[in-house]
Amino acid sequence: MNNMANENFKNIRVGLFVISGTLLFILALYLVGSQQNLFGDNFTIRSRFYNVNGLTQGNNVRFAGINVGTVESVEILNDTAVDVVMTIEKKIQPYIKKNAIATVGTDGLMGNKLVNINSVKESATAIEEGDVLVSMGPVEMDEMVRTLNVTNENIKVITTNLRGITDKINSKNSLWSLLMDTVVSENVKSAVVNLKLISDQGISVTGNLKGLTEDMLAGKGSIGALITDTMLSKKINQTVVKLQRLSDTAAIITGNISQLVQQLKQGKGSLGILLHDTSLVHNLNKSILSIDTGAVNFNENMKALKYTWPFKKYYKKNPSKR
Amino acid sequence: MVPKGLKRFLAEAGEIGRFTARFFNEAFKPRYEIQELLRQCYFIGYNSLGLVAVTAFIMGLVITIQSRPTLVEFGAEAWLPKMVSVSLIREIAPVITALICAGKIGSGIGAELGSMKVTEQIDAMEVSGTNPFKYLIATRVMAATLMVPILAVMADAVSLYGGYLGANIHGVVSWSLFWNQVFETLTYSDIFPSIVKTFFFGFAIGIIGCYKGYNSSKGTEGVGQSANSAVVISSLLVFVLDLLAVQISDLMNFT
Numbered sequence: 002m003n004n005m006a007n008e009n010f011k012n013i014r015v016g017l018f019v020i021s022g023t024l025l026f027i028l029a030l031y032l033v034g035s036q037q038n039l040f041g042d043n044f045t046i047r048s049r050f051y052n053v054n055g056l057t058q059g060n061n062v063r064f065a066g067i068n069v070g071t072v073e074s075v076e077i078l079n080d081t082a083v084d085v086v087m088t089i090e091k092k093i094q095p096y097i098k099k100n101a102i103a104t105v106g107t108d109g110l111m112g113n114k115l116v117n118i119n120s121v122k123e124s125a126t127a128i129e130e131g132d133v134l135v136s137m138g139p140v141e142m143d144e145m146v147r148t149l150n151v152t153n154e155n156i157k158v159i160t161t162n163l164r165g166i167t168d169k170i171n172s173k174n175s176l177w178s179l180l181m182d183t184v185v186s187e188n189v190k191s192a193v194v195n196l197k198l199i200s201d202q203g204i205s206v207t208g209n210l211k212g213l214t215e216d217m218l219a220g221k222g223s224i225g226a227l228i229t230d231t232m233l234s235k236k237i238n239q240t241v242v243k244l245q246r247l248s249d250t251a252a253i254i255t256g257n258i259s260q261l262v263q264q265l266k267q268g269k270g271s272l273g274i275l276l277h278d279t280s281l282v283h284n285l286n287k288s289i290l291s292i293d294t295g296a297v298n299f300n301e302n303m304k305a306l307k308y309t310w311p312f313k314k315y316y317k318k319n320p321s322k323r
Numbered sequence: 324m325v326p327k328g329l330k331r332f333l334a335e336a337g338e339i340g341r342f343t344a345r346f347f348n349e350a351f352k353p354r355y356e357i358q359e360l361l362r363q364c365y366f367i368g369y370n371s372l373g374l375v376a377v378t379a380f381i382m383g384l385v386i387t388i389q390s391r392p393t394l395v396e397f398g399a400e401a402w403l404p405k406m407v408s409v410s411l412i413r414e415i416a417p418v419i420t421a422l423i424c425a426g427k428i429g430s431g432i433g434a435e436l437g438s439m440k441v442t443e444q445i446d447a448m449e450v451s452g453t454n455p456f457k458y459l460i461a462t463r464v465m466a467a468t469l470m471v472p473i474l475a476v477m478a479d480a481v482s483l484y485g486g487y488l489g490a491n492i493h494g495v496v497s498w499s500l501f502w503n504q505v506f507e508t509l510t511y512s513d514i515f516p517s518i519v520k521t522f523f524f525g526f527a528i529g530i531i532g533c534y535k536g537y538n539s540s541k542g543t544e545g546v547g548q549s550a551n552s553a554v555v556i557s558s559l560l561v562f563v564l565d566l567l568a569v570q571i572s573d574l575m576n577f578t
Contacts, residue, residue, distance in 0.1 A: 008358070011365040018369045022473030025480050029514060032506040059510070 038071050042091030045073060048103040048116070048134040049082045056105050056114040062087045064101075064118045069093045072116060087116060098125040103134040342534045349454070350461035359462045367428050367463070368470030372477065374427060375420050379478035382419050383411055383485025391493060400494060404501050405508040407486040412509060416478040417517050418565055421524035424471050425557040429532040432463050433553030436536025437546035445537070460537060464529035471525030472518055512577035520568035524561050531557040 034040055037059065050056075053075055062070040070089035078084045089097070098120060106117045118134065128134070170176055179185065307316055325333075387407045394400050436459060439445050448455040483505060490496045496504075532553045539549035 008362070011369075012361050014369050015361055015364045018372065019364075019469075019473055022476045026476045026518065029476075029479070029506075029509075030511070032502075033509050033511060033514060036506050037510070 038088050038090060043070070043088045044091055044094060044130045046087050046089060046097075046128060046130075046132050046134060048085050048087070048136045049078065050085060050103075050105060050136045051081055051083070051138060052105075053083050053085060054105050054107075054114055056085065056116065060113055061108070061115045062089060062118065063106075063115055064089075064093055064097055065120065066117075069118075085116065094129075095127045096120075097128045099128050099132060100125040101128070101134055102137050104137045338538070339530070339534055342537075343530055345456065346461060346464055346530065346533075349456050350465065354457075356458050356462050359458060360465055363462045363466035364470055366431070367424075367466045368473060371424060371427055371470070371474060375423050375474045375478050376481045378419055378423050379416055379482040380485040382415055383407070383482030384489040385485075386410060386415060386482075387486045387489025388492065391489075403490050403494070404486065404496060404504040407490070408483060408505040408508055409513060411482045411486060412479055413513050413517050414565075416482045417475045417521045417524065418561065419482075420475045420478040421471060421521065421528065421561040422558055424467070424474065424525070425528050425561055426554055428467055429528050429535075429553040429557040430550045432467075432529065432532030433536040433539075434546055434550040436460075436463075436533060437539035437549040438543075440537060440539050441542050441545060460533040463533055464526065467529030467532075468522055468526040471528065472521040475518065475521040475524075512572075516568060516572035516577050520564065523564050523568070527560040527564055528557045531560060 031040070056072060056075055058072055058074055060072045061068050062072060070087050070093075073086040073088045074084075076084045076086075085103075097118060100123055101118050101120050104117045104119070106115055107113070108115055306312055387403065390406055390410075391400070391403060394403055394406065436445075439459070445455045445459070448458070487496070487498070487501045490501060535549040535553035535556070539545040541548070
């Protein structure tokens with residue numbers, strides 16, 4: 002019996018050993034399979050490329066940089082199109098839009114090829130089973146190298162030119178003499194020192210100006226006093242008031258003058274009477290008339306006087322006065 | 324004329340071939356010695372687990388530490404788990420397991436059967452009516468063929484754990500990152516050929532051990548000789564089979 006129990010015990014151990022080994026194996030198979038999306042819900046999408054750069058079945062498909070599926074098959078459709086079927090996890094489906102762009106890329110610089118699916122800014126509905134994604138040509142190493150080649154040629158030309166320039170600088174002494182001349186540099190130095198002095202003085206001047214304006218504001222000095230003296234301003238104010246009064250009186254005076262002139266017009270007062278008395282005017286007219294006749298008479302008397310001696314002699318000498 | 328050594332080698336190869344043919348002839352016919360098979364599984368499988376686990380652990384650790392300087396030189400330190408997992412799963416763990424088993428099981432079977440042969444126990448068995456080939460040899464070969472793959476799977480797991488510890492000696496690789504990288508790198512074409520070939524390793528170890536023991540002669544001296552040559556030939560066969568396996572899997576595009 003003991004032997005039998007012992008045998009049983011050993012068999013249990015063998016069973017445990019076999020089962021654990023098998024489970025480990027199955028676990029490994031499952032983990033490897035789940036990395037390749039062999040289990041779980043999947044859906045397939047397609048994309049057509051002009052060139053797949055060595056993409057093969059089983060390569061990863063990345064959406065926004067995350068592994069979401071694998072390449073199921075790569076088949077030639079015609080001379081310019083290669084059909085790539087991709088198996089994508091079902092849970093990613095809502096995030097991939099119909100206008101997403103598929104590109105063939107590389108994992109790192111030298112790693113495996115993979116398909117990158119990237120979203121674009123425009124909105125679209127979610128992708129569905131069997132949809133064909135727009136593809137974009139891969140970044141080809143050859144092309145990059147070609148571009149680099151052009152860049153290299155350009156750099157070659159540029160460096161040749163630079164070399165010519167430096168050669169010219171080296172061969173001619175003028176620039177070197179300028180660069181090497183200590184006197185010039187001394188002069189430049191002293192000029193700079195002087196400039197510094199000037200600017201220092203400028204600073205002190207502006208400082209003084211600042212002080213001055215501050216003093217003025219503070220009421221120091223004559224201008225300051227002028228600006229800030231409140232007594233003076235009061236006096237000026239009073240003067241202005243007096244001036245105002247003066248002009249007021251002047252207005253009154255002109256008003257009186259106006260009245261006077263009016264009265265004069267109406268003949269009021271002695272001067273008015275004098276101006277408006279018509280008999281007086283008549284008399285004056287008479288007297289002017291008589292003065293006129295008197296002057297005519299006087300004229301005749303003067304003519305008569307011309308021909309009388311001694312005036313006769315004078316007119317003879319100046320005939321134009323006749 | 325054919326040299327004497329070559330003649331002996333060819334004769335032995337033919338003998339082993341005939342022995343193998345006899346195994347296939349008799350092993351799958353009833354009546355089956357299930358109880359004896361389980362007993363052999365216990366000895367061959369369960370009792371070898373500790374030895375295989377320790378060896379695999381050390382190999383995983385050592386390979387990881389040894390690979391690091393080269394990868395650091397290329398600036399590809401992050402690829403350490405990937406590289407180590409591929410080399411461990413594809414080659415190192417199965418072969419190390421097979422070699423340990425060749426040493427432990429091959430010598431054990433050879434010595435046990437050899438001593439039974441020289442003490443004429445096998446002849447007695449034949450007289451008493453039990454088929455000694457079925458009871459002694461078929462069970463042992465079957466047990467070796469079935470147990471070595473399981474040991475190899477466990478060695479894979481333990482060696483990867485050793486690799487995890489090795490990767491964390493100088494760098495920092497988290498537990499989940501390590502296993503993620505390992506299973507991201509591994510494919511079925513890495514795992515299946517490496518497991519399938521361990522069946523052949525186990526079969527070779529069992530059949531050579533049994534052949535050497537079953538055909539031992541010259542008394543107690545012959546027991547030691549048969550144990551010794553069982554280990555040598557089965558170890559050599561493991562490498563030859565490995566060479567064949569890698570070429571076949573390469574031909575079938577399991578790369």
